[in-house]
Amino acid sequence: VTDARPIGVFDSGVGGLTVLREILRRTPDESTLYLGDNARAPYGTRPDREVLRFSTEALDALVERDVKAIVVACNTSTAVALSAARRRYDLPILGVIRPGAVTAALTTRNRRVGVIATPATIRSRAYFGAIKDENPAVEVYEHSTPAFVPMVEAGRLAGPDVDAAVAEALAPLLGERDAGGEFVFPLPPSARIDTLLLGCTHYPLLRSAIAAVAGEHIAIVDSATATASALAELLSINGLEAPTELRRQPTHVQLTTGDVAVFRSIAGRMFGDGFADVQPVEVGRTSAAAGGPAIVVAR
Ligand code: DGL
Secondary structure, three states: OOOOOOEEEEEOOOOOHHHHHHHHHHOOOOOEEEEEOHHHOOOOOOOHHHHHHHHHHHHHHHHHOOOOEEEEOOHHHHHHHHHHHHHHEOOOEEEOHHHHHHHHHHHOOOOEEEEEEOHHHHHHOHHHHHHHHHOOOOEEEEEEOOOHHHHHHOOOOOOHHHHHHHHHHHHHHHOOEOOOOOEOOOOOHHHHOOEEEEOOOOHHHHHHHHHHHHOOOOEEEEHHHHHHHHHHHHHHHOOOOOOOOOOOOOOEEEEEOOOHHHHHHHHHHHHOOOOOOEEEOOOOOOOOHHHOOOEOOOO
């Protein structure tokens, strides 16, 4: 069996395009329908009840468009709203946290993992719980780095000032360095991590800067890549893979609740290339969203 319908990919804004990019690499025959809630981004600094309501409204809009499965690409939304979404819709829904957590737990050798993410994701302790589920012997050190999302969206991905901002944001986790680049003792216990998990959509774009600060003894893992692999498995288990006939071209559409031109320009700053098919979308017309009746999708 195959299923030609698109995969729905949801994010608070443009950051989830890092997850989309990995999905296109891993499962190139699949069509995708991406929805970015740019009008209300960022989510990572909002209270949980807003993240839950906005996520539900946006996911309703994706489900209405007949997607065969959904990837919640936003870490914040996964942390706060994934369980509610799985109760609400009758289709497979994958978040980014468990795939990333499993990869991190399997990567660490000394059983010490650091996680960086938005304040809302860290507050939820979702990564902590998911890594402990995989291996309770792993020590998990979580740290929020709220400076990164605005920096990435401004197109600041590399350079001396980015390196300095990354070093400053990671200092509480990895230890402080003096002006000469030498570590200032005592180091925090979290400085002994051997694996750092990038628990936010935007952070893979800062990967080189983060890796330079972390040094060669710390492995960097990101949830975007791990999620794309988990999605491939999900599609295969469920008989949902796209047909692979010759000449069949998958389609890729991006919807934004915000301004189309703004979406294009932020995405261009972050990824350097245009996302061709960007269309406006309205979400949340049905005010019943968060508490309303579940939408049942016939298979
Ligand atoms: N997509 C969000 C996440 O992965 C980051 C941007 C935001 O705060 O909305 O947590």
